[in-house]
Amino acid sequence: MPASATPAVATDATPTEPTTVPPPLPRWRRSAMVQAAALAGAASTGPSLVPRTWLGQGITTAVSVLGGLLLGWIVATGLTVGVVALNRVRQATTPGQMRQPLLARRTRVVLQRVGWVVTIAGVGLLLAWGRQGRIATARLVGLAPPSLTEDTKAALTALGLVAGIAGMVGLIWGLWRLLGRGLGRGWVGRLVAAVAVGLTVLALVQWVGVPAVINAMRASSTARDAQNPPDASAPTSSLRSGGPGSTQPWSALGYEGRRFVSGGPTPQRITEVTGTPAQEPIRAYAGMGSGRHLDQTVETAMAELRRTGAFSRGTLLVVTPTGRGWIDEFIVASVEYLTSGDCATVGIQYSNDPSWVAFAGSREAPQQAGRLLFERIEHERSLLPATARPRLLVAGLSLGAFGGQAPFSTPQDMLRRVDGALWIGTPRFTPLRSQLTDQRQPGSTELLPEVDTGRHIRFAATPEQLGIRADGSAYGPWETPRVAYLQHASDPVVWWHPQLLVRQPDWMREDVGADVNPGLRWIPLLSYWQTTMDVVMGAKPEPTSTGGHGHLYREEVSHAWAAILGQPPERAAAIAAAV
Numbered sequence: 001m002p003a004s005a006t007p008a009v010a011t012d013a014t015p016t017e018p019t020t021v022p023p024p025l026p027r028w029r030r031s032a033m034v035q036a037a038a039l040a041g042a043a044s045t046g047p048s049l050v051p052r053t054w055l056g057q058g059i060t061t062a063v064s065v066l067g068g069l070l071l072g073w074i075v076a077t078g079l080t081v082g083v084v085a086l087n088r089v090r091q092a093t094t095p096g097q098m099r100q101p102l103l104a105r106r107t108r109v110v111l112q113r114v115g116w117v118v119t120i121a122g123v124g125l126l127l128a129w130g131r132q133g134r135i136a137t138a139r140l141v142g143l144a145p146p147s148l149t150e151d152t153k154a155a156l157t158a159l160g161l162v163a164g165i166a167g168m169v170g171l172i173w174g175l176w177r178l179l180g181r182g183l184g185r186g187w188v189g190r191l192v193a194a195v196a197v198g199l200t201v202l203a204l205v206q207w208v209g210v211p212a213v214i215n216a217m218r219a220s221s222t223a224r225d226a227q228n229p230p231d232a233s234a235p236t237s238s239l240r241s242g243g244p245g246s247t248q249p250w251s252a253l254g255y256e257g258r259r260f261v262s263g264g265p266t267p268q269r270i271t272e273v274t275g276t277p278a279q280e281p282i283r284a285y286a287g288m289g290s291g292r293h294l295d296q297t298v299e300t301a302m303a304e305l306r307r308t309g310a311f312s313r314g315t316l317l318v319v320t321p322t323g324r325g326w327i328d329e330f331i332v333a334s335v336e337y338l339t340s341g342d343c344a345t346v347g348i349q350y351s352n353d354p355s356w357v358a359f360a361g362s363r364e365a366p367q368q369a370g371r372l373l374f375e376r377i378e379h380e381r382s383l384l385p386a387t388a389r390p391r392l393l394v395a396g397l398s399l400g401a402f403g404g405q406a407p408f409s410t411p412q413d414m415l416r417r418v419d420g421a422l423w424i425g426t427p428r429f430t431p432l433r434s435q436l437t438d439q440r441q442p443g444s445t446e447l448l449p450e451v452d453t454g455r456h457i458r459f460a461a462t463p464e465q466l467g468i469r470a471d472g473s474a475y476g477p478w479e480t481p482r483v484a485y486l487q488h489a490s491d492p493v494v495w496w497h498p499q500l501l502v503r504q505p506d507w508m509r510e511d512v513g514a515d516v517n518p519g520l521r522w523i524p525l526l527s528y529w530q531t532t533m534d535v536v537m538g539a540k541p542e543p544t545s546t547g548g549h550g551h552l553y554r555e556e557v558s559h560a561w562a563a564i565l566g567q568p569p570e571r572a573a574a575i576a577a578a579v
Contacts, residue, residue, distance in 0.1 A: 027081060031112050033072035035119040039109075040068025041158065042126035042525055047133030047517040049534050050550040051143050051493045056537030058157025063529060065162050070453065093299040108234040129519070137517045141490060141541035141549035180225035222326075224352070229259040239308050241285045247303045254349050255288035261285055264333055265578070270341050273578045274571065282308045282344035287325070294350060294365075298372045301348050302380065310344030311381065313390050317345040318377055320370040320396040320404035325349030328397050330557040330579055337394065337558075337575040338565050344390070348373055349405075366403025370396070374407040378417065391419045398493055398551065401426040401433075408432055414483065416458055420564045421483040424553050430495040433485065444470035445512055446506035447489050457483045461513060463559035463569065482564045486556055489513020490549050491536035492539070500528035515549045 016170045044064035052060065135145040139256065167549030234250040235243035240261040243249035253261065261283050270278035284304035286297045310316060317335050321327045325347075332345045350369035374394065381389050394559060396404030401423040408414035411432065414421065426433045436457065448465060451457045455477040466484060467475050487494045495507055504522040512518055521527075541549035548554045555576035562572035 006334050015203050028112060029073065029076040029110055031115065032076035033069050035115055036072030036075070036121050037065045037068035038119055040071070040117060040526065041124065042123040042130065043064040043523060044530065045127060045130030045134070045152075046521070047130070047519050048530050048538070049137075049490045049495065049516060049520070049536040050141060050541060051134060051138045051146065051214050052533060053537055053539050054146070054154040055157060055240070056533050056539075057146075057151075057154040059161065059537065060530060060533040061154065061158035062165070063160035063525060065158065066165060067525065067529070133517055133519045134453075136519070138539075140515045140517060143539060143541060143562075206324050215518040224255055227255055229255060229262070232258050232262040235261055237280060239282045241283065245307065247307060248286065248289070248300055252287050252289050253285055254325050256321065256327070256350060257285040257287045260332075260347065261328050263329060265341075266338055266340055270337055270579070273574055274337055274340060276340045280343040281339075281341045282310050282313060283332070284308060284310060284344065284346040285327075288349045288350045288352065294348075294368055294372060297348050297350070298369075298376055301346055301373060302376055304360045305344065305346055305377070305380075308314045308344065310346065311384060311390060312388075313342055313344045315339045315343035315392040315393060316377065316381070317343060317393045317395065318374055319345060319347045320347065320373075320400040321347050322367060322397060322399045323351050323354050325352065328401075328424070328553070328557070330554060330576075331395050331397065331424070331561075333579045334558040334561045334572075334575055335493075335565075338561055338567055338571070346373070346377070367406035368403075370400075370403035370406040374404075378407075393420045393422075394415075394418050395422040395424070396426075397424040397553065398427070399400075402430045405430055411436055411457060411483075415481050417575065418483075419481050421481075421559055422486070422557070422564060423484070424486045424539075425491050425551050425556065426485060426487065426497055429491055434449070436485075441470070447487075447510065455479050456481060459485045459487065460556075460560070461486070461488050463556050463572070466560065466563050478563065484560045484564055486553055486560055488515065488549055488551075488553075490515045491551050492531050492538060493551050496531045496535050498528070500531055501525055 015031055036466070037463045041061050041064050044061045070108060131151070137146045219378075225504065235241075238244045238246075240246075241248060242253050242258065242261050250258065254573065264281060264283060265273075267278040267280050270276075284301060286301035288297060289300075292300075305311065305316075315335065317332065319327050319331060327347045335343055335345070348369055350365045378392070381392060395403055396402070398568075405414070405423065405426070408417065414432070423433070428434065428437075436451050437446055437449050440446075440451060441453070443451035448459050448461065451459075454469060456479055458466055458478070467478075489507070489512060495505065497505070500522075502524060508520065508522045508527075512520060538550060541552050547558070555573075558576035558579060559569060559572040562569060562575070
């Protein structure tokens with residue numbers, strides 16, 4: 001062979017040399033993952049709608065860190081694959097020539113160092129911004145600022161959770177690699193191993209983990225439902241469920257039912273506060289009972305209304321409770337004072353789980369409860385002479401507001417069928433409220449939407465706002481029937497919605513409310529998770545002289561009922577103080 005042929009062989013082999021394609025970049029990916037996790041964890045400490053407990057903040061930070069790790073891995077892996085693909089394209093388009101990698105090793109090292117500098121500076125700034133924001137948020141809602149001890153406990157909680165979950169992920173990863181080696185090193189073996197491990201983990205979570213958590217929570221709720229509230233005893237009045245002549249025993253009412261029927265003002269107390277003669281209010285309640293279906297619970301409540309003579313009272317109030325069957329005392333007692341006891345209130349239990357668990361388990365349960373009870377009462381009331389029918393009011397708080405609005409297809413349908421309504425802390429996903437908010441008049445905000453110039457339906461965060469339009473001018477006469485929506489700007493239950501994942505809501509784009517930190521910003525994914533934790537583990541704000549913050553509604557409830565029933569604010573103030 002001629003000597004000149006030797007270089008030709010080497011040249012033909014050059015394009016297939018492995019040095020022309022950069023190897024994977026595992027170290028770069030790990031750095032990107034850690035950096036993204038650190039930034040996500042620091043960002044999670046920023047201001048929220050309401051302050052969080054140290055435990056809530058720790059869980060929020062832990063999940064944010066894990067989300068940052070996943071996002072960093074996705075981005076870094078995508079960039080790595082892209083770099084490798086670009087180098088292959090460059091090699092293929094210039095055959096026979098040596099090409100340098102698109103990112104040389106020195107360039108990668110420089111980029112990593114710059115990334116760490118930016119990350120460390122960013123984490124420091126985010127932590128400082130977050131602490132100042134949390135201090136400001138706490139002060140806005142009347143709570144003490146978080147201490148350094150609480151911040152330390154939150155950080156340790158986050159580290160512990162991240163370490164535990166990372167350990168489990170490591171075990172799963174190790175199992176995948178071990179199984180993959182047994183099946184071969186090709187992509188088919190890796191895919192089969194990944195599917196096998198994934199299905200195993202999914203089965204354990206679905207058939208072992210989730211049932212164990214749900215059963216533990218239900219066992220706890222059932223045990224609580226069997227207990228008596230502090231200082232509660234069976235009524236001695238026949239006008240209360242569980243009292244003499246009741247269709248159901250005291251033990252069948254459940255924890256919240258027993259609390260409800262054993263409370264409330266006496267006729268003497270009503271007279272003392274209002275200065276008018278009063279009668280004893282009726283309180284009817286039906287618990288879930290043992291194996292009782294929802295329609296049976298409704299029929300039990302109807303039997304209690306007939307037995308107590310509720311349809312002969314001047315006012316009949318239908319309240320849809322929250323998840324555990326809880327009925328807010330401000331909703332009921334305010335009406336009892338304002339009507340001098342000439343009223344009857346009814347509610348039924350549809351779950352013994354906390355509201356967020358009841359909602360996650362079945363969104364239909366509160367809607368079915370609200371619809372069935374209202375429609376049965378509506379039918380019974382329609383059988384009476386028009387002049388003898390009691391005034392029909394409806395109300396609900398939180399999940400109760402969601403279920404209580406289920407009987408009505410449109411705002412006009414609600415106005416046609418009730419004499420007044422009070423919806424408090426209504427979740428954003430409630431169809432009727434969403435319809436009203438989306439169709440609000442131009443110039444009004446999502447925080448306080450204006451509907452049909454406030455003729456029948458009004459939104460407010462404070463008692464004063466019930467009479468003020470979006471532009472600051474006074475509303476005209478409030479025509480009957482009257483419907484009021486109370487919603488605080490700082491109430492996470494009102495503003496939580498899956499759209500927070502990917503879209504900035506109007507209430508964040510507009511001027512924030514008076515009790516919301518102006519530094520609150522929308523961050524994709526993170527804002528959704530933060531608001532979720534505000535709903536589940538937010539701290540309880542302190543009530544003020546005119547009402548509350550967050551998901552706490554107090555004196556403003558009495559003022560709203562007074563306005564709905566056409567009574568002066570001065571009377572509402574005295575009643576609110578009494579309740």
